[in-house]
Amino acid sequence: LFGGQIVGQALVAAARAVSRDEQVHSLHCYFVRTGDPKVPVLYEVERTRTGKSFSVRSVKAIQHGKPIFTCQASFQLSQPSPVKHQFTMPAVPPPEELLTQEELIQKFLQNPNLAERYRKHLTKIQAEDVPIDIKPVNPPDIFSSEPQEPKQLFWVRARGYIGDTDMKVHCCVAAYISDYAFLGTALLPHRQYRIKFMVSLDHSMWFHAPFRADHWMLYECESPWAGGCRGLVQGRLWRRDGVLAVTCAQEGVIRVEQTPNQSKL
Incomplete structure (x- = not known):
């Protein structure tokens, strides 16, 4: 099983357990067992916390009755802030030239x-x-x-x-x-x-x-x-x-x- 597939599907499961207005801002995952590509994956979601601004959802990906992957995703309602900065994007050729x-x-x-x-x-x-x-x-x-x-x-x-x-x-x-x-x-x-x-x-x-x-x-x-x-x-x-x-x-x-x-x- 491709790890990115499990991460993406786990986030889908977590996102279905929050309101539409809440957006994911962070995701932390562990791959705990080797996945079996021949067996369906069951995603089990726990509503760990639902707050006024932030909500946390915990997800287990399960095969053969055992977790192969665990993650926690945190969601936030949009909030404006004057505190903003970021790095500068590297200067590279556009994709059309590559x-x-x-x-x-x-x-x-x-x-x-x-x-x-x-x-x-x-x-x-x-x-x-x-x-x-x-x-x-x-x-x-x-x-x-x-x-x-x-x-x-x-x-x-x-x-x-x-x-x-x-x-x-x-x-x-x-x-x-x-x-x-x-x-x-x-x-x-x-x-x-x-x-x-x-x-x-x-x-x-x-x-x-x-x-x-x-x-x-x-x-x-x-x-x-x-x-x-x-x-x-x-x-x-x-x-x-x-x-x-x-x-x-x-x-x-x-x-x-x-x-x-x-x-x-």
């Missing part, structure tokens, strides 16, 4: 010098049915095993039309999008190692401003730390007009072969 992930993969696969292990990996990605349009701003050089800065930039949007509907719907879709290729940012400085195992441990999101998940947004990802078989990644989803819409953070398990890979291709 290749899609599919076009980049096809370009790499046409190179006869591509190593077989990369060819298998890219073919696997190519076969995945991902409902996200992705345009990397700074795609990694797959022909080099040299360490790279743990930062990535993507233009992302949901495939298909969602429309100007309840903001909670767009937040649920953004939760799905936010988990895609996120943890991989922590591996960019360590590309000389083969991955044995990589899985998300937790996922947190903070929603700052209205947005359309079916419109292009810039996903800025970085990894400030890795160690102890874990990696930490942080992300920001920017609207095209420079407004910071969402902030994300995630920690995951990363296990690699102890001996660096010597092959350059």
Whole structure:
């Protein structure tokens, strides 16, 4: 099971247990067991607190009678405030000037010098049915095993039309999008190692401003730390007009072969 799918569906369940006027502002999740893609997921919602301005809903995703995932989502009624600030959006080329992930993969696969292990990996990605349009701003050089800065930039949007509907719907879709290729940012400085195992441990999101998940947004990802078989990644989803819409953070398990890979291709 894709972690972003569980996060998004859990948020759908939580959002159905609050009033239409309340909007999600934060979400904190833990992946506690491996999911089974062959079994339906039951989402159990607890109304933890319902206040005048804020409400909290706790969600368990259950398979085989045991929780595989837990989260708490906090919702808020709109409140004006004079206290406002945000970072500045990175200056990057617009999505119209960039290749899609599919076009980049096809370009790499046409190179006869591509190593077989990369060819298998890219073919696997190519076969995945991902409902996200992705345009990397700074795609990694797959022909080099040299360490790279743990930062990535993507233009992302949901495939298909969602429309100007309840903001909670767009937040649920953004939760799905936010988990895609996120943890991989922590591996960019360590590309000389083969991955044995990589899985998300937790996922947190903070929603700052209205947005359309079916419109292009810039996903800025970085990894400030890795160690102890874990990696930490942080992300920001920017609207095209420079407004910071969402902030994300995630920690995951990363296990690699102890001996660096010597092959350059």
